[in-house]
Amino acid sequence: MKHLSRFLLVTMVVLGCKTMQAQSKDNPWAIGIGVNAVDFYPVGEDAPQGGMFENYFGVDEHWNILPSVSKLTVGRYIGAGFSGEIAGSINRIDKFGDISADDLTYYGLDAAATYSFRDLINESGWFDPYLSVGGGYTWLDDEGFGTGNAGLGFNFWFTDNIAFTVESKYKYAFDEGYNKHFQHSAGIKIAFGGTDTDGDGIYDDEDECPEVAGLKEFNGCPDSDGDGIADKDDACPDVAGSAEFNGCADTDGDGVADPQDECPNVAGLKALNGCPDADNDGVKDSEDKCPQEAGPAANNGCPYLDADNDGVLDKDDQCPEVAGTKANNGCPEVTVEIINELNEYSKTILFDLGKSSIRKESYEALDAISEIMNEYPSTVFHIEGHTDSQGSDAFNLKLSQSRAASVRKYLVEEDGIDASRVTSEGYGESRPIATNKTAAGRQQNRRVEVSLEKNREK
Incomplete structure (x- = not known):
């Protein structure tokens, strides 16, 4: 024992x-x-x-x-x-x-x-x-x-x-x-004692996909779509495809794999990324405004036209759907009446006291201003900020600049106006439109105005 x-x-x-x-x-x-x-x-x-x-x-x-x-x-x-x-x-x-x-x-x-x-x-x-x-x-x-x-x-x-x-x-x-x-x-x-993290019967040291259950024929890697191509080598692992297209499908059979095919359900041309071109003008139908009539790409696949009848051919017309003038490249020109309308709205823009933050009740006026601006896509507008004479010159100048910038920022970021079409500047108390000796006059001087960039004083 x-x-x-x-x-x-x-x-x-x-x-x-x-x-x-x-x-x-x-x-x-x-x-x-x-x-x-x-x-x-x-x-x-x-x-x-x-x-x-x-x-x-x-x-x-x-x-x-x-x-x-x-x-x-x-x-x-x-x-x-x-x-x-x-x-x-x-x-x-x-x-x-x-x-x-x-x-x-x-x-x-x-x-x-x-x-x-x-x-x-x-x-x-x-x-x-x-x-x-x-x-x-x-x-x-x-x-x-x-x-x-x-x-x-x-x-x-x-x-x-x-x-x-x-x-x-x-x-x-x-x-x-x-x-x-x-x-x-x-x-x-x-x-x-060999580790099989994913439980697929293949030890981790031989498993090329040790954390995802797979098949022995793919060294432990899965083939989710069952197309005979392991997911790790399959460009489209969730959709059955062919080896010719790295595991992706070609639904319309045009020789362009679906991920690269911009028109995957309609047979098209490789040169146009799988999209058709019915009139053979080199512009795919989805972008061709005249898909049954050949035209140059510069004119969106249409013969040279003047859709808005403003005397400027569409190929040269910066605003082909809105009548304008030749002097303004086919776009409408802003009139004095339009500037006045813009400034009627701008008079209603309110800011928090002594700050550049815009009050919510002013958003409707700003949205109306942006709608008018969108009607003149080739025009550059200028936002001016002004104050009354109360306070120091330096403070008033800085406040007017930041308020004008706040209006510009709202128009660009909230209403989608192209940033290149809106400028802003503050002029402090230097450009009064009424006396600063009365409350009513000072109220008129505290304002934001809209003008044309090309016409503003430097």
């Missing part, structure tokens, strides 16, 4: 090492179970030992073999061919070199670093030779001693994770005496 308890202790230490570190993502564990033989003979020159490696294979003469499971190992792959291993073993010693022994009990607890030559010979092949080096502690009955170990072994993998293993290890005892020896072993090794 004492010997059995000691072996169970060694076994528990060996198996417990599995939880000494967290399991690595891609480095599997391996356990081994087998038998071992201890030979004290071929390790020296003095009786009861022979010369180094003398009668190394003397199984009947010198080997001590316990006819049962007598060795357990746990190993963990580290990387680049290296692994770490813990081994526990038990034996009965009745041959101590060249003499008989009194049925001693042998226990061993060893740790080793191993290097596999498998990848150098044939990556993922069945033949897997390895070297090991390490140390351990050995007991003969109640006598214990430390050892330095070096070994040579072979794994013969019959499947991806099961191998037949043989090993011969030399154990050099640090204590004086005849306790240095060879320990040979044979058994089965089972590799396990």
